[in-house]
Amino acid sequence: MPAIANTSNKESKRFDTVKSTKISALIADLNNHDGLVRQKARNELIKIGEPAVETLIQAFNSREGYTHWEAAKALRQIGSPKAARALVKALENDQFSVRWLAAEGLISLGRNGLEPLLHALEYKANSVWLREGAHHVLHDLLSYNTLLESSLKSALKPTLTALDEIEPTITVPRAAHKALQDLRHF
Numbered sequence: 001m002p003a004i005a006n007t008s009n010k011e012s013k014r015f016d017t018v019k020s021t022k023i024s025a026l027i028a029d030l031n032n033h034d035g036l037v038r039q040k041a042r043n044e045l046i047k048i049g050e051p052a053v054e055t056l057i058q059a060f061n062s063r064e065g066y067t068h069w070e071a072a073k074a075l076r077q078i079g080s081p082k083a084a085r086a087l088v089k090a091l092e093n094d095q096f097s098v099r100w101l102a103a104e105g106l107i108s109l110g111r112n113g114l115e116p117l118l119h120a121l122e123y124k125a126n127s128v129w130l131r132e133g134a135h136h137v138l139h140d141l142l143s144y145n146t147l148l149e150s151s152l153k154s155a156l157k158p159t160l161t162a163l164d165e166i167e168p169t170i171t172v173p174r175a176a177h178k179a180l181q182d183l184r185h186f
Helices: 002-029 035-048 050-062 065-078 081-090 096-123 128-144 150-163 168-185
Strands: none
Touching: 002 035, 002 050, 035 050, 035 065, 050 065, 050 081, 065 081, 065 096, 081 096, 096 128, 096 150, 096 168, 128 150, 150 168
16 A cells, blocks of 8 residues: 555656646747747646745746746736735835736735735835725725725725825825724734
């Protein structure tokens, strides 16, 4: 019996190695100058799903050429909570398209993207881009997401209101802190 288990373990490792090699090749294709090659690679990574997320996060954080943008699109579509911190960080990216994709990715994560977003607002409210992205996320979650509980929406509204105030660098950290505390109780 141990020989069967050992064989199965070897096959599993071989499968993981093949999958890892395929993911790496697809990630490399995300930087191809041909848009169709990039799109095909991105679609394949989306089909792979969760096993590709860590590598996509690394590619996204590398900020290399097209890879950065394509990885953001893939992470958005996969919708893994593992990507939340990287997406929040991308709200401060110097490229508007990447910030937009990051915000859309956080919206698709729903509740799973809120904790890292509120934490960032609590400590980095001086970032205009972060505040703009957070406004987009919170506005859409509060307006269009029917999956969030009404009590959670009520807890988030003060943060959205603070983002619209005259001195958001003062009001946002307090509102985000309170919302974060409330989120942890839901």
